[in-house]
Amino acid sequence: MEPVIQLDKVKFAWQDKAVLNIEHWQVEKGQKVFLYGPSGSGKSTLLNLLCGILTPQQGSISVLTQELTRLKAGARDRFRARHIGVIFQQFNLLPYMTVRQNIMLAAWFGRAESAESGHLQQITGQLQLSNELLERKAGELSVGQQQRVAVARALLNHPEIIIADEPTSALDSELRDQFVDLLLQCCEKNQATVVFVSHDKTLAGHFDQQQNLSELNNISEEILC
C-alpha cells in the first residue's frame, strides 16, 4: 500500500511551547482514520501541518509524495486547493452568499473541471442538496444543512484527501452518526482518504483505523496542559 501522508521526525512548537514530536506516522491510500486525543493534545495543530497551513520547525511531511516543507506558502495553498478538501469545525461558509456560490468558491483555485455544472450536480446529488437549497443564503441554513454544504465544497475538486476537524460537535448523537456515514460514503465514491478528528470516541466505529494522538506524540500530557 502506498502512503498518501507520511510524517518523519516532525517537531512543532508554538513559540517555545513544544506541542508535537512525532517520530513516524503514515496514512495509506483509501484509509479512513479517526484521530482522537484530549483537548489541547495537538489535533488541530497536526491537521494544520497536514494541510500545509503550518510548517514544522523540524522533520518531513510528505503528502501524495510532495514534500510540503519544501514548498513556499503560496505553493502550499495551491497544493491544498487541488489535493485536500478541508472541513472546518465551524464550516467557514460565507453567510451572505448562496449555497451554490459557497460551494463554487472551491473551484476558484481548484481543477478546471470543478467549475462545470454537471460536476456540481453530481456532488450536490450525493449530499442530498436540492436545487432550491442551492439558491438560498448559507446563513439561513440549519446546522445539518451547513454541514452538508461544507462537505460538498470540500469534495468539489475531487481531492485525494479529506481532512475534517470536529465537524460534528454541534449535532446530537443521531445526526452525528448520520453525518459521518454520509461523509464516509461520499469519500468512498470519490476514492478519497479521510483523516477525521474528534473528541467523541463513540464515532470511532465508523472508521477503519483509530489513532490516539497521545500515543503517537512523544510529548507528555503534563507539558501540554
Ligand SMILES: Nc1ncnc2c1ncn2[C@@H]1O[C@H](COP(=O)(O)OP(=O)(O)OP(=O)(O)O)[C@@H](O)[C@H]1O
Ligand atoms: N495559535 C496558537 N498560539 C499559541 N499556542 C497555540 C495556538 N494554537 C494552539 N496552541 C496550543 O497548542 C496546544 C495544542 O492545541 P490544539 O488546538 O492543536 O489542540 P487540540 O487537540 O486540537 O485541542 P481541542 O480538542 O481542544 O480543539 C495547546 O496547548 C494550545 O494552547
